[in-house]
Structures are given as structure tokens and as C-alpha cells.
Amino acid sequence: MKNEAFSRFSFLTRLPMSVIAQQEIELREKVDKGIALPLMEDFYTIQGEGAFSGQAAYFVRLAGCDVGCVWCDVKESWDADQHPVIDISEICRRVAASGSRIVVITGGEPLMYNLEPLTAKLKTLGVRIHIETSAAHPLSGQLDWICFSPKKFKAPLEEVYNLAHELKVVVFNASDLKWAETHAAKINPDCKLLLQPEWSKEKGMLPLIIDYVKENPKWQISLQTHKYMDIP
């Protein structure tokens, strides 16, 4: 669900400046505590990529990212101030209404926020909680599945190597295959290893990845199947 209808500032325009400033402070405090979060969009769909590809999942796309990947396909998520702040109770209400058994918290970079309150509330719904992250910020929250997708533009924190369930490396250049191995060398032995062609480079990179996986079968291929299915 797109959230334009809940413009963060629309209710402020009718209020005196001092009240507006106070409202803004309270909103920022709620975000700092993780009891309300900037939300770009949320929707029930099919997970298109990674280890759970093909399974129904409710996506919660938090706004805000300071990683800056040149090929990012959700650049509109970067500036959190462009998106409404939504109470975590409302996010959970939407998840419950969907009937989904899996919630994917993504972004943006979702670990810019304290996810403990949101994930604690989601747990009461009995859903599995997955996260997709560059791990450039500390892990937080009760997470059943950590999809770690390292980015060259901001280094991951070391803690993620022991905890990740899935290492998903986006391959933009042929040299990224070698870079992927530097992360695989540090990851825990139970972690799945996935190579995924960057969408705009797929025609060039996929043949390389196919050959690479045949020669290095510890890796699997991940494709962005939601883009083939033309779903979000």
C-alpha cells in the first residue's frame, strides 16, 4: 500500500508553529524508539528473490537509506523525510489483515531503525519475520531470517557474518564474483550463498553466473522473478 494519502505533515498545516515544532519532536522521538517508523510502502505479494522465492509474503518497505548504491532501483526510498511516519500498531494491523505468514522488512536500509518494538509486536501475530539488509547498521529485533546483501558503497558490520541465513550478492560487474568470495570466506557455514544478477545487467551477467555456479556449486542463482511476473 502506497502511503501518499497519509502525508506526514498534512495535519500540521492548520496548527501554530510552536505546536508544530512539538509535534515534530514527538514524532522523531517515536522513530528513535522504533514505535513509529517512516514507511515508503507495504503490500502483500510473492517474494521474488532469494531463498524464499515464490512464497507469499507481506513486504514492509521502510524509508531511509545512507548506503547509496549506484544501481539502486528504489532510490525514492533514500530520503525518509519524504515518507509518512506510521505507528507500528498500524503496520501490524495491516500485516494481520493480509493473512500472510511471512513478513519481509526491507527498505531502504531497515537497520537504520530500532526494530525491536516492531518485531516484538509482529511476533504476537505468529508470523515469520525476515529482513533484507546491507548490514551497514547494527542488527536489531527478533529476526527469523536475515538476508544479508553486502554493498560496496558502505561496508557491513562484522556481526552479520555469524548471524546471516542468506548471503545474497548482487552481481553488477564480472569482478563482483571475486568480491562475493571475500564475503563467503567470512560467513557462517550454515548460510546459503546466492548470486543474483543486477536487473539492468542481467543479460550480460547471467551467463557468467551460470558458468561460475557450475564451477563453484556452493553458490546458487537468485533471480528477481517478481520482475518477470510483473508484480511489486
Ligand code: SF4
Ligand atoms: S542498500 Fe538497498 S535501498 Fe540502499 S541504496 Fe543500496 S540497493 Fe538502494
